[in-house]
Amino acid sequence: MFNTEHILWLVICTVAIVVGAILAVKKGLSFQNGLTITCALCVASEVVKIFCVLIQQERVNNHGVFIKETDLPFHLCSLQIFFAFFARLTKNTKARDFAVTFMIPTCALGGVAALLIPTISCAFTNARTYQYFLYHAGIIWFAAFAVCRSGIKLDFKAFLKTLGCLMTIVFLTFYVNGALQNTNFLYLSEPPLDGLPILNMDHGWLVYFLSYMALALTLILLFFLPFWIYNKVKSKQ
Numbered sequence: 001m002f003n004t005e006h007i008l009w010l011v012i013c014t015v016a017i018v019v020g021a022i023l024a025v026k027k028g029l030s031f032q033n034g035l036t037i038t039c040a041l042c043v044a045s046e047v048v049k050i051f052c053v054l055i056q057q058e059r060v061n062n063h064g065v066f067i068k069e070t071d072l073p074f075h076l077c078s079l080q081i082f083f084a085f086f087a088r089l090t091k092n093t094k095a096r097d098f099a100v101t102f103m104i105p106t107c108a109l110g111g112v113a114a115l116l117i118p119t120i121s122c123a124f125t126n127a128r129t130y131q132y133f134l135y136h137a138g139i140i141w142f143a144a145f146a147v148c149r150s151g152i153k154l155d156f157k158a159f160l161k162t163l164g165c166l167m168t169i170v171f172l173t174f175y176v177n178g179a180l181q182n183t184n185f186l187y188l189s190e191p192p193l194d195g196l197p198i199l200n201m202d203h204g205w206l207v208y209f210l211s212y213m214a215l216a217l218t219l220i221l222l223f224f225l226p227f228w229i230y231n232k233v234k235s236k237q
Contacts, residue, residue, distance in 0.1 A: 001193070005122035009129070013115055013137035020141045024149075031149040035088040038142045042081040045135040046073065052128040074176055074185040076110045079169065080139050100150050101158045102165045105223045108143035111136040119192050154227035162220060170213075187212070 024034065050067060057065040073081055080103055087099040114136040121129055152158065173186045184190055191199045191208065198211050 001117065003122065005124065006118060008124075009118075009122055009133045010115060013133055013140075016134065016137045017141045017144070020138075021144055024141075024145055029145070029149070031146070031151075032088070034142065034145045034149060035084060038084045038138065039088050041135065041138040042084055045131050045138075046081065048127060048131040052131070069180045070183050072180075072183070072185075074173065074183070076106055076169075076186055077114055077136060077139060080107055080110075084142075097150075097152055098161060098165075100146055101152055101154075102162050103139075104143050104146050104150075104152070104154065105162055105220055106166065107139040107146075109219050109223060111140035111143070115140075117192055117196070153231070154224055155231060156224075156228065159220070159224045162224075163217070166216070166220075 023029075029037075049071065053068060053071050054065040057068075073079065083099045083103050087096045087103070090096050090099075115133065118132065120126075120132045122133075123129055146152070147154070170186060170188065173188055177183050177185055177189055184192075187199075188209065190201060190205075194200075198215060199208065201208050
């Protein structure tokens, strides 16, 4: 964490997000086209990830290769693939807005967390590294783009919808991790890395889980707070 390569990737991702935002504004990119770009990014990311995994397995085993259960798209950032395609393809405006309402804070916060706490090598010689960092930069870009273009109001109802959807996903993920056993989706079984402040097993799993949930709630609350203040000030003018 925060070695030279990691810092370089953070700089690259920041530049990519800023340039992407500027181009979206200059080109007047519509929200539907932004969703299309996000879906294409998701597909490209998954294809690169899976082929990297399969090629790596072949080199190790010299036998037939299979997708490992740990590489299924069930982490929070990977789940955005399903929300993005649903939002792009559905004709139901309310359903689309619900999906995007969930995506905005979780793409932003999940993407930033993934960039700051990489669970993969930061080496520039590894194709998987490019997939990891650029994908998370891409979903952060989408969150910023959706705030500006989707027309969704990030009010208290949106906050409650986000929490409700997230808690449902957390509950279901316990079953997924239990069924697959060797997985740690959403990092519910243990921290993503050893030695993290707050998110560690120093005091047992229950304290870790409660700390994790409290941190998630705090970050989501802090994400929504500026929008609540802005909406309140705007309504008084």
